[in-house]
Amino acid sequence: MEIACQLSCVRASLPAGVTLVAVSKTHPVEAIREAYDAGHRIFGESRPQELCAKYEALPDNIEWHMIGHLQTNKVRSIAPFVRMIQSVDSARLAETIQREAARCGRTIDILLEIHVAQEETKSGWDVGELKRYLDSAPFRSMPNIRVRGVMGIATNTDNERDVRRDFEELKRCFDLLRPYFGVYFDTLSMGMSHDYPLAVECGSTMVRVGSLIFGERDYAKKEEVVG
Numbered sequence: 001m002e003i004a005c006q007l008s009c010v011r012a013s014l015p016a017g018v019t020l021v022a023v024s025k026t027h028p029v030e031a032i033r034e035a036y037d038a039g040h041r042i043f044g045e046s047r048p049q050e051l052c053a054k055y056e057a058l059p060d061n062i063e064w065h066m067i068g069h070l071q072t073n074k075v076r077s078i079a080p081f082v083r084m085i086q087s088v089d090s091a092r093l094a095e096t097i098q099r100e101a102a103r104c105g106r107t108i109d110i111l112l113e114i115h116v117a118q119e120e121t122k123s124g125w126d127v128g129e130l131k132r133y134l135d136s137a138p139f140r141s142m143p144n145i146r147v148r149g150v151m152g153i154a155t156n157t158d159n160e161r162d163v164r165r166d167f168e169e170l171k172r173c174f175d176l177l178r179p180y181f182g183v184y185f186d187t188l189s190m191g192m193s194h195d196y197p198l199a200v201e202c203g204s205t206m207v208r209v210g211s212l213i214f215g216e217r218d219y220a221k222k223e224e225v226v227g
């Protein structure tokens with residue numbers, strides 16, 4: 001009940017045209033089912049194994065988004081069903097997704113993850129490096145991938161000015177990269193539980209909200225989640 005409540009609060013706070021990805025990582029299948037029963041269909045997960053287990057356990061009209069760092073050797077396990085891979089941070093990963101999507105006879109939507117945060121630990125492309133890669137035009141020969149836009153994570157800080165700067169940088173990357181792709185390039189995925197209103201203000205079209213809907217994550221319990 002509480003999940004349905006929180007979900008409708010978050011939904012009500014979003015302007016039309018902003019898509020909500022409910023980030024369910026570490027939370028059990030029953031929690032996702034509660035959100036599903038409240039009408040939600042788009043869920044984000046960050047570990048391939050957990051994603052597969054939840055896909056098996058839940059209705060197949062759910063749109064699953066992979067939002068966490070993805071190793072190339074894990075792509076095969078999610079390629080048959082994943083709707084969008086938001087965390088594409090290398091040419092090698094894009095090429096692997098292309099190959100696995102072709103094997104399944106599917107087209108997979110992807111986002112290019114851009115590194116803007118001040119923390120070194122966060123993954124993603126350096127935008128200059130990405131632009132050089134795109135200038136060599138390899139995405140055009142990947143027919144089973146549809147590049148839908150850009151994803152990013154802002155610096156984890158209470159300083160609103162720094163967070164705004166990161167979101168503005170992501171918006172600038174989105175505008176810079178758009179000419180390389182077709183009409184499908186329409187998604188700017190930025191904003192999480194603590195910063196999504198600011199992200200929306202800066203032009204986000206997709207927010208990824210977890211703890212505000214499902215409660216705090218307990219990483220110590222994560223082994224039980226998929227069991």
Ligand SMILES: *Cc1c(COP(=O)(O)O)cnc(C)c1O
Binds near residue numbers: 023046153191192211
């Ligand atoms: C976990 C996660 C989220 C959701 O974080 P919350 O703070 O719980 O809203 C969003 N995006 C990514 C990439 C994540 O890993």
